[in-house]
Amino acid sequence: MNLKDAMDKFLKNPVSDNERNLIDFLKTSEFLSPIMLISPMVNKDGSSFDEKEGNNIRFVILEDEDTDKKYYPLFTSQEEMLKWRKDEEQESIKLKLKDYAPMLLSEKNEYDGIVIDPFSHSLILNLKFLESVFK
Numbered sequence: 044m045n046l047k048d049a050m051d052k053f054l055k056n057p058v059s060d061n062e063r064n065l066i067d068f069l070k071t072s073e074f075l076s077p078i079m080l081i082s083p084m085v086n087k088d089g090s091s092f093d094e095k096e097g098n099n100i101r102f103v104i105l106e107d108e109d110t111d112k113k114y115y116p117l118f119t120s121q122e123e124m125l126k127w128r129k130d131e132e133q134e135s136i137k138l139k140l141k142d143y144a145p146m147l148l149s150e151k152n153e154y155d156g157i158v159i160d161p162f163s164h165s166l167i168l169n170l171k172f173l174e175s176v177f178k
Contacts, residue, residue, distance in 0.1 A: 046072045046119055050164045066176055069168075074117035074159070075124050075135040077103040100136075102146075104154060105161055112155040114167065115143060119160055126162035140168075144177045 044052075046068040053061040079101040105116045117138075118124040124133060143157060147170060156173060159166040168176075 044068075047160075047164070050159065050166050054164065054166065069140050069176065071139075072119070073137045073139055074119065075121065076115070076117055076138045077124060077128070077133055077135050079103065080134055105158060113153065114156055114158040114161075115146075115154060116161050117157055117159045123160045123163060126160075140173075141177060144173070147173055148177065 044064075049061070049065045049068045053065040081099045081101055102115055104113050106113045116127065117140075118127070118135075121131075124135065125131070140157070146152060147154065147156065152170075156167060156169040159168070
């Protein structure tokens, strides 16, 4: 069994055994996280600087038009990411679910959670669920 199988099983039958199995896979899996690379500012002499050091990556956010909720999209594979954007050159980084904890559990967070494979499984992990997983 893999993560996709665990998601399928949970979505078809959301009982506690399937949820625990899914959580185990979520904790150990790596995901593709689409990003935008922001070019650094350039001085007249050609040297570059960034207004805020380490601020050259922006995470892509998906918004549910019906609910106005905003989610970080995570993809289980390149094929899943291509269902969102048919651009093989889309920048992405590999992250684990726990890597999102500082962003999602911060007081400054404006987003409602994570959506995994939004154009197939569309598994939404809200903040309350993520808090329990991260603890």
